[in-house]
Amino acid sequence: MPQTVCPAAGTMFTPSGFNPHLASTCSEADPVIEDEGGPQEARGPGACLAEGPPITSASLDTLIQHLVPTTDYYPEKAYVFTFLLSARLFISPPELLARLCETCIKQQQLDQSPLDMAKVRKFGPKILQLLTEWTETFPTDFREEKMVGLFKDIIHRIAPCDEAYWKTLSQVLQTLNQKLAAIAQGEECIVKVNASSVSSISDKLVAFKTKSPPIQKEMLSICNDPYTLAQQLTYIELEHLSHIGPEEFVQAFVQKDKLDSTQPCFSEQKKKTTNLEAYVRWFNRLCYLVATEICMPAKKKQRAQVIEFFIDVARECFNIGNFNSLMAIISGMNMSPVSRLKKTWGKAKTAKFFILEHQMDPTGNFYNYRTALRGAAHRSQTANSNREKIVIPFFSLLIKDIYFLNEGCANRLPNGHVHFAKFVELARQVGEFMTWKQMECPFETDRSILHYLHTAPIFSEDGLYLASYESESPENQVEKDRWKALRSNILGKTKELKELREHHGS
Numbered sequence: 229m230p231q232t233v234c235p236a237a238g239t240m241f242t243p244s245g246f247n248p249h250l251a252s253t254c255s256e257a258d259p260v261i262e263d264e265g266g267p268q269e270a271r272g273p274g275a276c277l278a279e280g281p282p283i284t285s286a287s288l289d290t291l292i293q294h295l296v297p298t299t300d301y302y303p304e305k306a307y308v309f310t311f312l313l314s315a316r317l318f319i320s321p322p323e324l325l326a327r328l329c330e331t332c333i334k335q336q337q338l339d340q341s342p343l344d345m346a347k348v349r350k351f352g353p354k355i356l357q358l359l360t361e362w363t364e365t366f367p368t369d370f371r372e373e374k375m376v377g378l379f380k381d382i383i384h385r386i387a388p389c390d391e392a393y394w395k396t397l398s399q400v401l402q403t404l405n406q407k408l409a410a411i412a413q414g415e416e417c418i419v420k421v422n423a424s425s426v427s428s429i430s431d432k433l434v435a436f437k438t439k440s441p442p443i444q445k446e447m448l449s450i451c452n453d454p455y456t457l458a459q460q461l462t463y464i465e466l467e468h469l470s471h472i473g474p475e476e477f478v479q480a481f482v483q484k485d486k487l488d489s490t491q492p493c494f495s496e497q498k499k500k501t502t503n504l505e506a507y508v509r510w511f512n513r514l515c516y517l518v519a520t521e522i523c524m525p526a527k528k529k530q531r532a533q534v535i536e537f538f539i540d541v542a543r544e545c546f547n548i549g550n551f552n553s554l555m556a557i558i559s560g561m562n563m564s565p566v567s568r569l570k571k572t573w574g575k576a577k578t579a580k581f582f583i584l585e586h587q588m589d590p591t592g593n594f595y596n597y598r599t600a601l602r603g604a605a606h607r608s609q610t611a612n613s614n615r616e617k618i619v620i621p622f623f624s625l626l627i628k629d630i631y632f633l634n635e636g637c638a639n640r641l642p643n644g645h646v647h648f649a650k651f652v653e654l655a656r657q658v659g660e661f662m663t664w665k666q667m668e669c670p671f672e673t674d675r676s677i678l679h680y681l682h683t684a685p686i687f688s689e690d691g692l693y694l695a696s697y698e699s700e701s702p703e704n705q706v707e708k709d710r711w712k713a714l715r716s717n718i719l720g721k722t723k724e725l726k727e728l729r730e731h732h733g734s
Contacts, residue, residue, distance in 0.1 A: 282652070285645040288318050296331045297354035299347055308361055309659060313474055314651035317639055321369040325362075325378045338385040345389050352386040352393060360400050365662075367407040368473055368500075376401070414471040418506045421682050447521045448537060450680045458544035459671035460678055461514070461553040465620045468510055469665035471503040474658045480504055480627070481634045507623055511556050516686040518560030522569070523687070523695035531699065532575035535561065539581045546584060549604040549618040551597065555588055565689070565696035572700065594625060605660075614670040621664065630657060694718055 283294070295303055295311055303311075315324055333339050336351050359379055363370055370376055383397045451457045480501045518538055525531045538557050545554040560566065561581070567573075587596050601621060608617045637650045687695060697711040 282649075284649045285641055285647050287645055288315075291315070291646060291648065292319075292324070292327055293331070295358075296328060296335070297351065297358055298335060299350035299354075302354045302357065305361070306655070306659075308358065309365060309474075310648075310651055310655035312362060312366055313478060313655050313658060314646075314648075316475060316478060318646065321366070322372055322374045322378070325375055329378050329382045332382060333385065338382075343386075343388060348386050348389045352389060355382060355386070356393065356396055356400075360396075363400055363404045363407075366473065366475055367404055368411060368475065370404055371408060411471065411473075415502055418471070418502065421506075445680070445684070446524065446534075447517075447680070447684075448534065451674070451677045452537070454537060454540035455544045456674065457541050457677065458548055458550065458553070460674055460681065461541070461545060462548055462550045462618060462620065463669045463671055463673055464510065464678065464681060465550055465552050466618075466665075466667060466669045468503070468507040469620065472507060472665065473503070474662055476501045476504040477627075477630050477658050477661075478654075481631055504627075508627075511552060511623060513686065514553065514556035514681075515560040515563065516688075516692070517681070517684060518557050519563045519566050519692050520684075520686045520695075522561065522566050522572075523692055523699060526699070528572050528575055528699075531569065531572040535572065535576040535578070535581075539576075539578070539584070542584050543580055546587065546600075548615070549608070550620045551588075551601060551604075551622045552620050554584065555622045555624075558585060558588055563689075563692065565692035568696060568703075569700050588622070594622075597622060597625070605664075608664070614667070617667055618670075619664040619667070621661065626657070626661060630654065633657070690714055690718060 283291075286294075291311055292315075294307060297303065312324075315321075319327070332351075332355060336348060337344065338348070359382070363379075370379070379401075380397065383393050387393045447457075451460070522531055522534050522538070525534060538561060542554050542557040545551070545557065558581075562585075587600055588594070589596050601619070604619045608619045611617045633650070633654060637647060639647060639650070641647055693710065694714040697707065697714070702708040702711045
């Protein structure tokens with residue numbers, strides 16, 4: 229069925245990514261990495277990461293210190309991603325970068341003259357690498373001028389040791405600006421698509437059920453090849469994925485933690501999950517589009533033909549590794565206005581549909597789907613062809629996994645330490661998604677099909693029920709009463725709309 233960003237409060241769900249042992253670690257008895265009297269150049273935090281056990285919890289100051297590079301230490305890439313992803317729950321990116329730069333300046337004595345050239349030459353490439361990783365993975369953090377200013381300032385301090393640092397800075401900022409421009413363009417496209425794909429019930433609803441020929445185009449008249457349509461759906465999915473930043477997964481569920489005395493780092497204005505929400509809307513639109521296409525034809529044979537077509541499209545999505553479109557199609561076909569069309573379903577060949585339903589069966593916490601997803605991920609890692617590298621997860625389930633991971637454990641322990649084990653698991657799930665979203669679509673685009681998918685009018689739930697009842701008569705009194713009410717409501721509005729148009733046209 230259509231999805232929302234956050235699952236219902238009463239939903240029973242145990243995401244596979246959630247480690248139940250995390251909940252049991254939420255106590256002051258956790259092994260922690262303690263502060264050792266402030267930053268020290270002699271013993272970098274890499275010693276703790278390399279020689280000691282993984283960080284389970286630590287103070288925010290200690291975790292920040294683990295991020296700071298030195299002349300002989302650079303944090304592990306996994307730690308950099310995990311901390312930059314989760315730290316925004318406790319400290320804003322500009323404040324974090326300011327703390328990082330301040331610590332580097334003190335440790336490397338960058339505020340003194342003359343500089344220790346040999347020391348700075350060892351340190352320079354490491355701070356550049358860290359800041360470059362930051363801009364590449366979380367580019368939207370640098371939409372704020374303060375972030376770019378802090379970046380330039382630290383490079384300005386080490387540049388006297390090597391003029392090449394300026395050239396590197398220029399290249400990094402150029403790449404960053406290109407990314408930010410692409411993100412802004414993507415956000416503009418989302419606004420346009422949203423404006424053109426708003427659910428609409430118009431006089432088309434009346435037209436296709438009367439003696440006059442329908443004026444609504446149908447999917448089969450635009451594309452009658454299941455593989456081609458599956459390719460175009462995959463293009464849209466990958467386009468949406470490319471715009472979603474990892475920080476959106478954290479910001480989607482940001483809330484006041486009972487054990488956290490600090491103020492939230494996000495104002496409502498900065499708490500942006502635009503791309504994530506747009507992707508959920510796309511899933512819902514595809515559900516309703518499939519249901520609309522099935523309910524719209526007046527003849528039973530045509531409706532059965534559309535059902536068989538979408539079954540084949542869903543199968544091709546499965547073969548491609550596009551599980552999100554697959555689930556949207558199955559959800560659309562399982563919507564009540566569609567599933568009640570028993571005569572239509574009896575006319576269609578549905579054996580393949582039941583196989584696909586089995587693959588996406590929610591039983592056992594979507595065990596079959598998760599098995600198929602692991603298979604697709606393994607294929608992606610070993611594939612030579614780009615077409616075999618595509619992995620598009622069922623997105624709403626990924627969101628639920630992350631939601632319940634967030635709900636299952638506090639961000640801070642009773643002793644005030646950050647529960648870092650929780651964020652390691654969060655980073656694992658988000659990091660896997662980030663690998664999949666970087667895939668460029670290997671299929672050629674068909675603009676007419678894409679335009680139809682984005683703009684074709686779709687029925688609301690009431691519209692679907694009315695179309696369904698017009699196709700196959702109500703079977704009981706409840707359905708009859710609803711049919712009568714829907715006809716009175718929707719067809720009445722349609723008549724008013726037609727009269728208004730005639731009035732303005734005269």
